[in-house]
Amino acid sequence: MERVDSIVVGAGVVGLATARALAGAGQDTLLLEAAPRIGAGVSARSSEVVHAGLYYPAGSLKARLCVAGRHRLYEFCSTHGVPHRRTGKLVVATAPAQFAALRAIEASARAAGVDDLRWLEPSQARELEPQLDCAAALLSPSSGIVDSQALMLALLGAAQSHGATLACGTTVQRVTRAASRWHVHCFDAAGSAVVVEARWLVNAAGLGAQALAAAIDALPASLLPPRFLAKGHYFAYAGRVPFRHLVYPVPEPGGLGTHLTLDLAGRARFGPDVEWVEAEDYAVDATRRAAFAAAARRFWPALDPARLEPAYAGIRPKIVGPGEPAADFLVAGPEAHGLEGLVNLFGIESPGLTSALALADEVVARLAHA
Secondary structure: OEEEEEEEEOOOHHHHHHHHHHHHOOOOEEEEEOOOOOOOOHHHHOOOEEOOOOOOOOOOHHHHHHHHHHHHHHHHHHHHOOOEEOOOEEEEEOOHHHHHHHHHHHHHHHHOOOOOOEEEOHHHHHHHOOOOOOOEEEEEOOOEEEOHHHHHHHHHHHHHHOOOEEEEOOEEEEEEEEOOEEEEEEEOOOOOEEEEEEEEEEEOOHHHHHHHHHOEOOOOHHHOOOOEEEEEEEEEEOOOOOOOOEEEEOOEOOEOOOEEEEOOOOOEEEEOOOEEEOOOOOOOOHHHHHHHHHHHHOOOOOOOHHHEEEEEEEEEEEOOOOOOOOOOOEEEOHHHHOOOOEEEEEOOOOOHHHHHHHHHHHHHHHHHOO
16 A cells, blocks of 8 residues: 555646645645546636636635635746736626626625726726727726646646656545545556555545545535536637737626637637536537627627637536525535545636635645644
């Protein structure tokens, strides 16, 4: 039986950041990933947006970790050569009926510590983006974009520089507990059965977090939250767009609305929408083009629908279903389940990418202070 100090299951952006934090704290850390490569799940299918922290209730984990994580993320990208850009974002009201919702976003963001927002009248918004059609807008200068794959490679390199080990193609079958240590029973990439023992165990398995938690013998099933899958489609726009900022509508139930994001090459994509699904399915339904065009034309009337092309789809791991209020991140440590040395991460959707470094520190703190 191999022995390490800590095991992290799931090599998405949050798992990688957690492995880096643990290894940096002197822990002999093993990072297990079921896929053949890192970042192949939720982290591979995001908008790659660095969120400022506009949408989350003050005092929530999402609010606190997004604001702290955004600062940490920009610093990490600058010091590790990860491509990124502070593009700024415009959250737009397309009719006066949305002013109250936009003001609520502004108030919530300020309460959460976002101190650089500006309310823009239509003429002021058009000074920034001449083709933008809106009744009012909030400017968030500290929003931006990041190369998520480069970020994950940099996090992996930082973790490995502190001695962390990555094992891809490794699936966890069962987790048992003996003598205050976790025994993680796996099949490795060669199909061989392996057992690894550790003091600390972090479940950062994303869409598979509930399944992994259910495989932990000592964890009561009653403590597992439900899992709901919210699929989001993205459409790319062929050719250049006349925007330098990200453009978001007022949020809709289940997501932040069909918004315009840019990549670091200036290419534009629209999405995600929200489709509640029962199983993982990443096909992009081309018949959704008309709905995407209609949504985007509310703030960009000159959009050419023929230039919208199916791009990719992602799935958000939610712990509340359709029609329910949005849930906070669920970081379930020893204070929640009474099991020393275990943290389960549930419902780590947006702003998980932005929050990753701060979320990793939260995990380590809960393990260390149990």
